[in-house]
Amino acid sequence: MAAAMSLDGVTHRTLEVNGIKIHVAEAGDSSDCTILFLHGFMELWCSWQHQLMALSRRGYRCLAPDLRGHGDSSAPASPSSYTIFHLVGDMVGLLDALALPQVFVVGQGWGALLAWHLCQFRPERVRALVNMNIAFMPRNPAVRPLDGFRRIYGDGYYILRMQEPGTMEAEFAGMDTKFILKRVLTTRDTGGAALSKEWWGSTEEDIKLPPWLTEEYIGYVADKFDQTGFAEAMNFYRCLDLNWELTAAWTTAKVTVPTKFIAGETAMSHKDQMAQDYILKGGLKGDVPGLEEVVVIPGGGHYLHLEKAEEVTKHIYDFIKKF
Numbered sequence: 001m002a003a004a005m006s007l008d009g010v011t012h013r014t015l016e017v018n019g020i021k022i023h024v025a026e027a028g029d030s031s032d033c034t035i036l037f038l039h040g041f042m043e044l045w046c047s048w049q050h051q052l053m054a055l056s057r058r059g060y061r062c063l064a065p066d067l068r069g070h071g072d073s074s075a076p077a078s079p080s081s082y083t084i085f086h087l088v089g090d091m092v093g094l095l096d097a098l099a100l101p102q103v104f105v106v107g108q109g110w111g112a113l114l115a116w117h118l119c120q121f122r123p124e125r126v127r128a129l130v131n132m133n134i135a136f137m138p139r140n141p142a143v144r145p146l147d148g149f150r151r152i153y154g155d156g157y158y159i160l161r162m163q164e165p166g167t168m169e170a171e172f173a174g175m176d177t178k179f180i181l182k183r184v185l186t187t188r189d190t191g192g193a194a195l196s197k198e199w200w201g202s203t204e205e206d207i208k209l210p211p212w213l214t215e216e217y218i219g220y221v222a223d224k225f226d227q228t229g230f231a232e233a234m235n236f237y238r239c240l241d242l243n244w245e246l247t248a249a250w251t252t253a254k255v256t257v258p259t260k261f262i263a264g265e266t267a268m269s270h271k272d273q274m275a276q277d278y279i280l281k282g283g284l285k286g287d288v289p290g291l292e293e294v295v296v297i298p299g300g301g302h303y304l305h306l307e308k309a310e311e312v313t314k315h316i317y318d319f320i321k322k323f
Contacts, residue, residue, distance in 0.1 A: 005046050005220040009056060014072065017093030018086070023072035024065040024094065028056030034100055035320070036091065037064040040109020040134075041233060042184050043303075044071040044221055050309035051106070051316065058317060063103075065094060067111070069232025071224045079165060082235040084117045084243045092122055101125070104320045108132045108305055110236055117247075119255045128258040128323045129290075130316050132304050133267050135279050138287050139251045145240040158195035162237045168195070169231050175203050177222040182207040185218075188266050188301055212307050255288040260319040262312065264300030293319065 010027045025045040035055060037048040045064040052062045066073040068090055069082060076082070091114070095103060104127050107115030112134040119126050140148070149157050162168050172180060183200060186207060193199045209215065225233075263270040263279060270276060278284055285291045295315055297308055305312050 005049075005216070007046075007049055007053060010049075010052055012072075015094060015097045017097050018089045020068055020074035020076065020090070022065050022068070022074070022090055022094055024063055025052065026061070026063055027052045028059070028061040030059055030061040033059065033104075034061040034063060035104040035106060035316075036095070037062065038091070038105065038107040038111030038114050039064070039067065039070070040111050041236070042181060042221075042225075042230075043109070043111075044224055046217065046220060047108070047303070047306060048106075049217075051305060051313050054310075054313045055317060060104075060320075063094075063098075065091075067114070069235060070228070075228055075232040079235040079238040080242060082232070083239045083246060084114070085121075085246060087114050087236075088118050088121050091118055092125060095125060102127045104128050104130070104323075106130045106132075106316055107134075109134055109302065113137070116255060119257045119259075120250055120253045123255075123257050126257045128260075128320055129255070130260045130262065130319055132262045132312070133264055133269050133302055135261065135263075135269070135275065135284055136255060136287050139244065139247055141248070141251050144244050156193070156196060159237050159240070161195070162234045165231065165234075165238070168234060169229065171195075171197075172230050175200065177225050178218050179203055179205075179207065181218050181222055181225075182209065182213075185213060185303055185306075186210060189268065210307075212309065256290045258292055258323065259288050259290045260293040260295070260315065261288075261291060262295045262297060262304060262315055264302060264304045264307070265296050265298050266300065267302045267304075269302065270296065 010025050012023065012025050014021050014023045037051060039045065039047050045066050048064040052064055056062045067087065069075045102125055105115050105118060112131040115129055115131055116136050119129055146160060149159050261279065261284065279294060297304060297311060300308050
């Protein structure tokens, strides 16, 4: 796969922000209606390709950066350089560099977690928020995140196995990057056994792609991760307990910006009954007073913006056009 992914009307630039370089893909040229798209784990800017194209044609300026440690953005070596404050600082720095006082924000996976914190820390920079699959997670002052995962899933949980730098990277090194991406993007199981040897199965398996994934997309993302490795993407998870320590002052902080939350019916983050109760029975609204809509997409999984691209784009547009 060539190390380029060309989309009509999408341009690329690299900006110096927050002491590092951030690569950003851009489509559209509106000066007052800008959307900032934030990608998740094992993703890059191009996971938003459908939304970039469709919403730029509707008159929006669309920005999709590679988060630090990903793609063509800088990748600091230290795991402690990936705290939520670094990530939010990168995005605020990006907006400042582009002279954008306020934007719409759309987040998915880790990008959704980043978006929640951006709205907590700098709500004046967010016109409205659309987040997908990862619901707001209020800080529990009595339980560190890793202890919480350990109680639920045990020591074999993939987030816990990521904590020692180099361990999971070595596991990944024994597999083809395209295989890794195909397995992760097409699975419906991210529970306690996720990313284990048993979960991966035979690395010789020819995984058939669903209609919403292409070999071009897999090839481009695999090429980038072959260049950068996965360590920096995993560093996001290695900062979970550090984030917990650093955000003590925001323990009861709410998200007050206008918000729409979209969940995939079959996504593991939604199938859990406790998660469903929190999202659908008032818990999320209590922590996110700005919540105006909750949508559950039938048959949708974790990568909704790829799986159900047209439907997700319409949900984004129908919400942000009100502001």
